[in-house]
Amino acid sequence: MSSPPEPTQPIASVSARHAGLHAPVAVATVLIAYSFLGGLWLNRHGYSPEWLVVVREWFNKPLGLGEDFGFLAIALLLMSVGHLLTARAMTSPWAVFAKRLAWQALPPAAIAAVLGLLFSLFADPLPLAFDYQANPLLFSLLVGLAFAGLLVLTAPLLPRQWPVAVVAQLAVVTFTLTVAGIADVPQLGILAALVTLPIIGELLWLSRKGLARFWEAAPLALFCFALLMVCEHLFREARDWWFPVAAVSALMLMLLAVRGDARAEHPRPVEWLVSRSYYLVVLCGVLAYPLVGLLDLLSLPISYVVSLLVWGLGAELLHRWFGKST
Amino acid sequence: MNTLTSTTTTQARPRGNGGGYMHGLDILRVIASTAGVYVHTANWFAVNQREFSLNGVVRTVVADPLHLNPHLSFTDVTIFMVISGMVVTHVADRERPGQFLLRRFGRIIPLLVVVLFITAMLINLGVFRAETKQTSLSFLDVLAGVTLTGFFTTPTVILVGVTWTLLLQITFYSYVAATMPLLRRRPWLPSAAAAALVCVGLSLASGPQPEPVHRIGVIATFITLIFIGQLITLVRSGKVSVGTGSAIGAAHFGLFVWADKLGGYAYAGGGMVRTAFLAILLILVVMYMSGPITKSAFVKAWSARTYAIYLIHPVVIYPTLAALAPKIGNIPALLVALVFTAAVTEVLHRYVEMAVHQRIRRWEKQRSS
Numbered sequence: 190m191s192s193p194p195e196p197t198q199p200i201a202s203v204s205a206r207h208a209g210l211h212a213p214v215a216v217a218t219v220l221i222a223y224s225f226l227g228g229l230w231l232n233r234h235g236y237s238p239e240w241l242v243v244v245r246e247w248f249n250k251p252l253g254l255g256e257d258f259g260f261l262a263i264a265l266l267l268m269s270v271g272h273l274l275t276a277r278a279m280t281s282p283w284a285v286f287a288k289r290l291a292w293q294a295l296p297p298a299a300i301a302a303v304l305g306l307l308f309s310l311f312a313d314p315l316p317l318a319f320d321y322q323a324n325p326l327l328f329s330l331l332v333g334l335a336f337a338g339l340l341v342l343t344a345p346l347l348p349r350q351w352p353v354a355v356v357a358q359l360a361v362v363t364f365t366l367t368v369a370g371i372a373d374v375p376q377l378g379i380l381a382a383l384v385t386l387p388i389i390g391e392l393l394w395l396s397r398k399g400l401a402r403f404w405e406a407a408p409l410a411l412f413c414f415a416l417l418m419v420c421e422h423l424f425r426e427a428r429d430w431w432f433p434v435a436a437v438s439a440l441m442l443m444l445l446a447v448r449g450d451a452r453a454e455h456p457r458p459v460e461w462l463v464s465r466s467y468y469l470v471v472l473c474g475v476l477a478y479p480l481v482g483l484l485d486l487l488s489l490p491i492s493y494v495v496s497l498l499v500w501g502l503g504a505e506l507l508h509r510w511f512g513k514s515t
Numbered sequence: 516m517n518t519l520t521s522t523t524t525t526q527a528r529p530r531g532n533g534g535g536y537m538h539g540l541d542i543l544r545v546i547a548s549t550a551g552v553y554v555h556t557a558n559w560f561a562v563n564q565r566e567f568s569l570n571g572v573v574r575t576v577v578a579d580p581l582h583l584n585p586h587l588s589f590t591d592v593t594i595f596m597v598i599s600g601m602v603v604t605h606v607a608d609r610e611r612p613g614q615f616l617l618r619r620f621g622r623i624i625p626l627l628v629v630v631l632f633i634t635a636m637l638i639n640l641g642v643f644r645a646e647t648k649q650t651s652l653s654f655l656d657v658l659a660g661v662t663l664t665g666f667f668t669t670p671t672v673i674l675v676g677v678t679w680t681l682l683l684q685i686t687f688y689s690y691v692a693a694t695m696p697l698l699r700r701r702p703w704l705p706s707a708a709a710a711a712l713v714c715v716g717l718s719l720a721s722g723p724q725p726e727p728v729h730r731i732g733v734i735a736t737f738i739t740l741i742f743i744g745q746l747i748t749l750v751r752s753g754k755v756s757v758g759t760g761s762a763i764g765a766a767h768f769g770l771f772v773w774a775d776k777l778g779g780y781a782y783a784g785g786g787m788v789r790t791a792f793l794a795i796l797l798i799l800v801v802m803y804m805s806g807p808i809t810k811s812a813f814v815k816a817w818s819a820r821t822y823a824i825y826l827i828h829p830v831v832i833y834p835t836l837a838a839l840a841p842k843i844g845n846i847p848a849l850l851v852a853l854v855f856t857a858a859v860t861e862v863l864h865r866y867v868e869m870a871v872h873q874r875i876r877r878w879e880k881q882r883s884s
Binding site: 246248251253414418421431433434438441442445 | 580799800
């Protein structure tokens with residue numbers, strides 16, 4: 190396979206347009222590890238260590254950020270995806286943007302799917318099911334891909350007619366949510382509602398760049414939150430997750446991050462996490478999660494150390510093969 | 516509340532990173548005062564079992580989805596407290612302890628005393644009911660109520676409910692004045708020491724306690740929010756590193772969570788920590804805003820009057836609603852109450868709050884010349 194042509198922007202401008210995303214993406218990636226390898230794996234395998242209970246009692250419950258910060262992490266990543274892809278769509282020719290996006294997103298997802306199927310033969314990966322409760326990571330990847338599809342379709346409109354593009358995306362989301370409500374397909378409805386998170390990220394980028402004024406972006410962002418709330422009202426399955434609480438927290442953190450973090454250089458671990466975040470997320474449920482279970486036979490600490498190393502190595506390989514994820 | 520105290524003088528507002536004034540704090544005060552008026556109005560309608568359509572809207576659109584306190588209670592207090600810590604820490608940097616106390620108390624005490632005397636009169640006239648349910652007050656009750664010592668007596672004598680936050684302000688001012696040299700040499704130390712003191716306070720005051728001890732627990736609980744404000748200012752000004760400030764701030768927030776888990780210090784609902792968390796995030800985001808609305812004269816004027824609004828609005832709104840709502844309906848009565856509140860606020864702001872403030876400044880000038 191050969192990679193599609195690189196975009197014409199120099200590396201410096203790529204860095205600059207990502208300024209502000211480092212902190213949320215890095216924090217979210219760490220929280221993904223904590224939530225899925227820490228909280229979820231331990232609980233699904235009969236462990237309930239004291240520290241996990243303490244964190245839940247003192248942080249997760251009072252703040253309303255459940256799933257061991259899992260959905261907060263997902264919301265931060267989805268908003269970052271919206272922000273980042275919009276930046277790319279606005280600064281690259283349409284065909285280059287679409288090809289590069291497909292190259293970086295689809296093959297790693299396919300590899301992850303194969304890994305998941307393989308591991309399911311003899312281990313216990315997160316199930317390949319279209320169900321938020323069963324596999325929030327896969328579900329969130331589908332949300333990201335759905336947004337990417339919408340963005341590719343509306344990208345030609347963005348530079349001159351961004352409101353038309355965003356309203357068109359929201360119209361598709363609203364229509365899908367409505368259809369899911371009428372047909373009583375909760376998972377489709379939840380997926381549609383979560384697509385609003387990258388749209389919020391998109392609005393954030395448009396606003397930062399001065400294309401969207403506050404009074405234009407704010408009502409659209411509020412509409413996104415309204416769709417999340419409608420989803421909670423429509424589907425019982427969506428009510429336990431407290432999506433709006435984490436989404437609002439994520440937006441505030443994003444606003445803080447994009448305002449405060451304009452540095453071009455960051456510590457190497459942060460750079461590493463950010464540039465490999467997509468691959469880490471893709472591989473978390475199908476590589477790291479089942480490995481922890483497989484190696485648990487040795488001892489849990491060793492299992493975690495080895496799994497984290499293999500997980501990182503897997504992300505590194507995908508990164509080298511498919512290029513930067515952000 | 517005092518945040519407001521220092522706001523009418525532009526010099527008292529923290530400067531943004533770029534050197535300009537933080538106009539975002541003005542809009543935050545407007546948001547907080549609006550929330551305060553809404554919270555108390557909504558509570559009045561709920562207690563009196565009268566329909567208030569705005570309650571349903573706020574519950575459906577904000578409170579329920581975000582799992583906040585009913586009627587968004589405590590949002591106003593959090594915003595005011597955090598901003599107070601920010602502003603007071605900023606001004607403390609360039610004032611002597613005596614001057615600092617004179618200016619701060621000069622801004623909050625005179626208006627407080629006037630409002631509480633008016634309230635005491637209204638209670639004895641049968642127009643208003645004290646927060647602690649008294650319908651008539653003896654001389655000693657009035658004295659206890661006006662000096663806020665009624666918060667520590669048994670039975671308690673609290674004339675206006677919102678004045679409990681003044682206890683926090685007075686404690687914080689006194690602490691800042693006492694630790695001012697330390698605040699300049701080791702800026703992180705006063706807030707770190709305060710976290711230790713709060714920890715001791717909460718430990719001593721937990722469980723069933725006599726009223727004065729319980730009240731210390733209440734002060735210890737909520738003063739943590741003011742110290743978070745102090746840390747925001749210290750980090751912004753570069754006097755405390757982000758890491759140190761975040762660590763001490765997290766300790767204060769952890770103490771607030773602990774107090775919430777102990778229970779008994781907050782009466783606003785089950786979403787106290789969430790409300791405080793989201794309100795702090797909101798402050799961090801909005802404080803840097805500097806758009807045309809934020810900078811408008813209207814917002815600046817409203818912001819300057821928020822202390823008067825905060826103190827007087829229950830005293831005006833409750834009796835007005837009680838008198839008019841059954842006769843002319845809820846919404847017309849509320850509109851009248853709001854207009855009346857605005858008028859009384861203006862009078863108090865001009866002829867009490869600002870008058871005393873300007874007199875103190877003149878006296879300081881004469882003394883220095």
